[in-house]
Amino acid sequence: MKEKKTKLLTKNVFFLLPIILGLLLCNQAYTQVTIGAKKEPEKYSMLELISNGRGGLRLPHLTTQDRDKLEDSSSRPFADNPNRAIPFLYEGLTIYNTDTRCLEYYNAQRWVSICDGSSRMTINPAPCTQIAADGSGCDNEFTITDPDCVNGPFSFMVLVGDRYAELLDVDEWNGTFKIRFSANNSINSRSAVVRVRSTCTSLHKDFLFTQLGQSCSTSLGTAPEIKGTPAGKNITLYAGGAVYLHVDPPATQHLSELIWTRNNMEVARGVNYITVTQAGVYDVHMGTIGCNQRVNNAVTVTRSTTSAPRQVDSVVAENNGLICNQGSTVKLVTITSLSGSVRWFKNGVLQGITSPDNEVNADEGEWFAVVTDNTAWSKPSQTVAVSGAINTTARLTAPIVNFNGNFCAGGTVYLSVTNPQQGYTYTWYENNTPLATGKNYLYSVPTGVAKVVIRCRATMVNHCPAEYMATKNIVTGTIPAQPVITGNTILCNGSATLSAMVQGSGNYTYAWYKDNDSIDSGINRRQITVTSGGNYYVTVSDGCTSRAAHINIPAVTSANPVVKLLSSSSTPGTAKINDEETYSASITFG
Numbered sequence: 043m044k045e046k047k048t049k050l051l052t053k054n055v056f057f058l059l060p061i062i063l064g065l066l067l068c069n070q071a072y073t074q075v076t077i078g079a080k081k082e083p084e085k086y087s088m089l090e091l092i093s094n095g096r097g098g099l100r101l102p103h104l105t106t107q108d109r110d111k112l113e114d115s116s117s118r119p120f121a122d123n124p125n126r127a128i129p130f131l132y133e134g135l136t137i138y139n140t141d142t143r144c145l146e147y148y149n150a151q152r153w154v155s156i157c158d159g160s161s162r163m164t165i166n167p168a169p170c171t172q173i174a175a176d177g178s179g180c181d182n183e184f185t186i187t188d189p190d191c192v193n194g195p196f197s198f199m200v201l202v203g204d205r206y207a208e209l210l211d212v213d214e215w216n217g218t219f220k221i222r223f224s225a226n227n228s229i230n231s232r233s234a235v236v237r238v239r240s241t242c243t244s245l246h247k248d249f250l251f252t253q254l255g256q257s258c259s260t261s262l263g264t265a266p267e268i269k270g271t272p273a274g275k276n277i278t279l280y281a282g283g284a285v286y287l288h289v290d291p292p293a294t295q296h297l298s299e300l301i302w303t304r305n306n307m308e309v310a311r312g313v314n315y316i317t318v319t320q321a322g323v324y325d326v327h328m329g330t331i332g333c334n335q336r337v338n339n340a341v342t343v344t345r346s347t348t349s350a351p352r353q354v355d356s357v358v359a360e361n362n363g364l365i366c367n368q369g370s371t372v373k374l375v376t377i378t379s380l381s382g383s384v385r386w387f388k389n390g391v392l393q394g395i396t397s398p399d400n401e402v403n404a405d406e407g408e409w410f411a412v413v414t415d416n417t418a419w420s421k422p423s424q425t426v427a428v429s430g431a432i433n434t435t436a437r438l439t440a441p442i443v444n445f446n447g448n449f450c451a452g453g454t455v456y457l458s459v460t461n462p463q464q465g466y467t468y469t470w471y472e473n474n475t476p477l478a479t480g481k482n483y484l485y486s487v488p489t490g491v492a493k494v495v496i497r498c499r500a501t502m503v504n505h506c507p508a509e510y511m512a513t514k515n516i517v518t519g520t521i522p523a524q525p526v527i528t529g530n531t532i533l534c535n536g537s538a539t540l541s542a543m544v545q546g547s548g549n550y551t552y553a554w555y556k557d558n559d560s561i562d563s564g565i566n567r568r569q570i571t572v573t574s575g576g577n578y579y580v581t582v583s584d585g586c587t588s589r590a591a592h593i594n595i596p597a598v599t600s601a602n603p604v605v606k607l608l609s610s611s612s613t614p615g616t617a618k619i620n621d622e623e624t625y626s627a628s629i630t631f632g
Contacts (some may be wrong), residue, residue, distance in 0.1 A: 101138045101145070109137060109146070109153060122151050161245035163188035163238060170221075173253040177223040180251065186217035191242030201248060203234030221251055227301065227308060229255040229332035258333035262296050265289075265326045265336045271392045271419065279321055279343050280418035283350025287324060287341060288315035288390040301327045315390020317422055321345040351382040351413040354423035358473045358495040358511075363404075363428045366437040366506035371403040372428060374411075375513060377473065377493045382415040387422070404428045431506040439463055440508040441498045446553075449514045450586035451489045453521040456553070456560065458482040459498060471497035482558045484579060484590050492516060522550060522588040525580055533575065533599045540593065541569045542580045550582040555590070 074083040078092035091099055112135075113119060120132055129150065136147045144157035152162060164187050170180035186196055195214040200207050210220040219236075226232060231254050239246040266289040270277055277285050291297065291314045302310040304322040308331060318324065324341045328334035360372040376384055377400070384399040385392060388407045396402045402409070406428050413420040439461065446456035459468055459481045470477040470485070473495050477483060488494065498510045523545040530538040542552055554562045556576045572578065575597025579590040 101136060103140050104137045106139060106141045109139060120148055126150060157248070161188060161238075161240055161243065161247040162190060163240060163247050165238075165249050169236075169249045169251045171250075171252040173223050173251065175226045175254050175256045177225050177253070180221060180223065183211070183218050183220055184249075186219075186238050188217070188240050188242070190245070191240040195241050197239045197241065199237050201235040201237040203232065203251075206232065206253075207234035207251065209236070223251075223253045226253050226255055227331050228306075229258060229330055230306075231255045256330040256333070259329050260334070262299050262328040262334055265300065265328050265334050265339065267336060268324070268326055268339055268341050270341055271387075272417075275338070275340070276342050276344070278346050278418075279318065280346050280348050280350035282352075282421070283319075283418050284412075284421045285318040285343050285419065286315065286387065286390060286392070286412070286422075287318055289326060290314070290391075291389065296328065299329045301329075301331055303327065303331055306331065313390075317390075318343055319421065348418065350418040351415055351420045352380060353420040354378055354380065354384065354411045354413060356474060357409070357411055357423045357426050358497070359426045359428070360497075360511045361499065361507055361509040363426050364507065365406065365428065365430045366508070368430065369405075371405050373511060374402050374404045374409055374426060374428075375495055375511075376400040376411050376423065377491075377495055377513065380413045382413045382420070384411050385414055386411055406430055437506045438466065438500045438502055438508040441466075441468060441500050441510045443496070443498050443510045443512070445496075445514075447583060447587045448517050448585065449487050449494070450517045450519060450521050451487055452589070453487050454581050454587045454590050455485045455487060456482070456555070456581075456587075457485050457496065457498070458560070463500070466500045466502055469499045469501065471495075471499065473497075478558070480558055482555075482560070484555060484558055484581075486589065487516060517586070519586060521586040522546075522548065522582045522584055524589040525582050525591045527578070527580060527591050527593040529593075531593065531595060533573070533595065536599050537571050537573045538595060539569060539571050540578060540580075542582065542591070544582055548584050550584055553581050553583065553587075555579040555581075 074085075074088055074090075076083045076087075076090040076092065078090075078094065081090075081092070083090045112132075114121075114130070114132055121130060123130075132148060133150045134147060136145060138144075139146050139155070142155060142157065144155045146153045146155050148154070166185050166187065167182055169184070170182070173180045188194075188196075193215070194217050196217045197214065198209055198212050198219055200209060206224045206226070208222055210222055212219045217238075221234070221236065223234070231252055233250055233252045236249045236251065237246050238249065268287055268289060270288075271286040272278075279285050287302075289300070297314060298312045300312060300314075301308055302313070302316050303325050304318075304320065306323075306325075309324075310316050316324075321343050324343060325335060325339060354376045355378045356376070358375045358377065360374070363372060363374075365372055374386070383395075386396060386402045386404075387393065387410050388404070390408075393402070400411075404426070408425050408427055410422040410425045412422050441459045442461045444458050444460050446458070447454070449455055457470060462468070462481045467479060468481055469479050470483045472485075472488070477485070485496070493513055493515055495511060495513050499507055500509065501507045525545075526543045527540055528543055529540040532538065540554075544550055551566050552562075552568050553560065554567065554570050556572070556574075556578050558579075561572075562570065572595060575595045578593050578595060581590050582588050
């Protein structure tokens with residue numbers, strides 16, 4: 043029965059061929075044909091084959107030897123004449139070469155393989171196809187020979203695989219090069235394609251080099267389970283946000299051998315968590331990519347165009363993240379006003395909800411903050427490393443800080459340590475930014491922010507630092523205009539009088555400072571007398587304090603000038619009205 047079916051199909055084919063040829067040759071109106079569908083062919087098509095997913099066009103299979111035996115209608119070999127004005131009828135003839143397993147066509151000069159380019163160049167020795175996983179086993183120098191470009195030069199490039207393969211010792215004129223592969227951390231083999239182009243003909247040819255994969259070590263055990271925030275194996279990544287994946291460190295005995303991959307390409311190694319900002323399929327492997335994977339462990343991350351919440355600008359760390367007492371904590375604070383709630387991560391793992399949500403008492407570990415609207419998650423803040431003190435003795439006494447006035451945007455607040463200790467260095471911070479050192483500081487309140495963290499850190503050699511930290515709300519409103527200091531800028535007879543000139547009228551309170559130290563002990567004075575050089579400041583306040591005005595008095599004392607009338611050499615005569623007489627005097631400056 044099967045034999046009859048074969049014969050029937052053969053008869054049908056021979057029956058159809060004349061019909062197809064007849065349709066093509068009948069007349070101009072019917073020289074275009076569609077096979078496989080009931081549709082008119084496109085105007086540019088002579089013959090259209092429509093498969094509808096059922097198959098393709100099978101080309102004739104020939105070996106290289108069979109291909110070279112092909113002849114034209116005069117039983118002559120195909121000509122080598124690319125400059126012929128009228129193309130040969132056999133130009134464009136296409137076959138599938140079963141030796142090279144590639145499509146080839148004839149271009150009036152030679153058979154051209156679409157797999158490796160149109161050049162006739164050859165390579166010696168043959169490209170390496172068994173390069174070891176560690177990159178060894180392909181130390182040869184390869185030489186290119188091209189009958190159409192005997193003396194070169196040639197250009198070389200790694201067309202595919204340039205992430206792990208590179209060319210060495212390239213000689214463009216002599217056509218030589220070497221290739222080096224980096225270690226393959228996957229069980230899968232991988233290939234690199236080196237493209238060589240002849241500058242004589244502008245034709246090229248591609249050469250394939252292959253590296254073997256690694257073998258798996260079962261001693262590392264099965265990869266740990268991936269857990270995510272948000273949870274699940276199919277997670278949405280919102281625009282501008284992130285997804286957080288981790289494995290539990292206690293469950294990973296060989297953490298240094300753990301490999302994270304995205305679409306089977308390594309993205310991290312030896313860490314228990316990653317922050318994901320690209321869509322893809324994420325998985326973990328032990329030792330080598332493809333080894334010791336857990337079943338159904340991969341997490342697929344897909345991208346959404348919906349926006350995630352804005353991320354935290356920064357995290358302020360008490361004592362710069364240094365814990366002095368074993369088992370204690372330091373406070374971490376975010377200060378940005380955000381839409382959503384702040385959640386804290388330690389070592390990549392989401393922690394419990396805190397109150398207030400922008401603060402956390404952090405023990406040792408790597409901490410960062412993320413904003414969420416309970417659906418989307420922002421990108422992380424900077425990571426703060428919280429650690430214990432090493433090689434220190436006792437902890438210092440924490441400073442007690444007094445604030446003189448309200449934190450008015452654009453104004454000034456006088457900060458002072460009320461319990462200064464001998465030998466301590468006090469450093470003032472705005473959030474994480476150092477401002478100045480000293481027991482006192484005239485702080486300029488920033489504008490455009492709602493809150494600020496003021497810190498004063500006490501340090502001493504071989505002691506664990508201690509810190510004061512407080513979050514202050516910034517008041518918006520009108521502050522007094524900055525005053526102007528008038529008066530002498532030189533100490534005359536050991537003193538100078540300074541006055542504060544204020545624009546406008548109001549019930550102002552004056553405060554004077556020298557080198558950041560208060561000098562009036564709270565006495566409200568518009569005018570002061572100073573007796574030593576230094577940097578002097580004054581502020582005025584009506585509830586909010588102005589910017590500080592500044593003047594510098596050199597540390598040099600000058601006496602008042604002495605004027606002495608010099609005696610005349612002759613006695614003047616009788617003076618009349620409008621007479622003029624000249625006298626000389628000497629002036630001695632202090």
